[in-house]
Amino acid sequence: MELKFIGTGSGKASLKRYHSSFLINSGNYNLLVDAGDGISRALMNQKILFNIIDGVLISHLHPDHYTGLPGLIVQMKMTERENPLYIFCHESCSRFIKELIHQSYLFEDKLGFKINVESFDNGKESKVFEGLSFTAKQNTHLQKNIKSDKSGRLTFSCSSFLFKIGEKNIFFTGDIGNQKDLYLFQDIKIDWMISEITHISVDELVDAFRRINPQKLFITHLSEEDETKVSKLSYQLPTKERHNVVAAFDGLSVKIAIP
Numbered sequence: 001m002e003l004k005f006i007g008t009g010s011g012k013a014s015l016k017r018y019h020s021s022f023l024i025n026s027g028n029y030n031l032l033v034d035a036g037d038g039i040s041r042a043l044m045n046q047k048i049l050f051n052i053i054d055g056v057l058i059s060h061l062h063p064d065h066y067t068g069l070p071g072l073i074v075q076m077k078m079t080e081r082e083n084p085l086y087i088f089c090h091e092s093c094s095r096f097i098k099e100l101i102h103q104s105y106l107f108e109d110k111l112g113f114k115i116n117v118e119s120f121d122n123g124k125e126s127k128v129f130e131g132l133s134f135t136a137k138q139n140t141h142l143q144k145n146i147k148s149d150k151s152g153r154l155t156f157s158c159s160s161f162l163f164k165i166g167e168k169n170i171f172f173t174g175d176i177g178n179q180k181d182l183y184l185f186q187d188i189k190i191d192w193m194i195s196e197i198t199h200i201s202v203d204e205l206v207d208a209f210r211r212i213n214p215q216k217l218f219i220t221h222l223s224e225e226d227e228t229k230v231s232k233l234s235y236q237l238p239t240k241e242r243h244n245v246v247a248a249f250d251g252l253s254v255k256i257a258i259p
């Protein structure tokens, strides 16, 4: 079982990092978490075949997290996919995702495989496959946009996730709005934590790392400015902690040891 970072960049396009995305391989299921602009090329860059992906989980509807989806489905068709593709998104986004696929002329009878859009609800555990499930919680990342949506048509759902892989709990912050979002799963024992760094300070993240106390913290969603922030981190932390805090990079792969 493995966690592989496909992209570790922020919303800002970069020649060094693709937009934030990772792949969870739970042994017999591959779940891609987020599929922003350029995801197909990012996967090719990591030599990951499109059709090993069983499901795609979308955390929210910012372009660096979902706009690569139609293009990825096209690549799957062109590489003769047969297995159904599962797309997991919050229930408030599922109509839009289905429409996006339809408006991209991706019809099931032409694709040759089924697309199942499975919506999840906050706070309820969603089973993905044997030995792999997740629970989403709403965070504040999109709240600042509510006033701008004069027509009231948009969803402001943005999720943080707790993945359960075998007996391991992996907390993924997703894109967040403030420091409080780091504690959405504070009652649960976290084994690993994957956090973004663009929308919080290094001090806030270090604080959360100490309070949540995971074995490992992986930092992702890094712009160039964030890289500078994070590089200072290694001087601030005592050696023991430093080993357990990892600035992720595209292609970083870590084995998940399940007892």
Ligand SMILES: [Zn+2]
Binding pocket: 010, 011, 020, 062, 064, 065, 175, 221
């Ligand atoms: Zn983002």
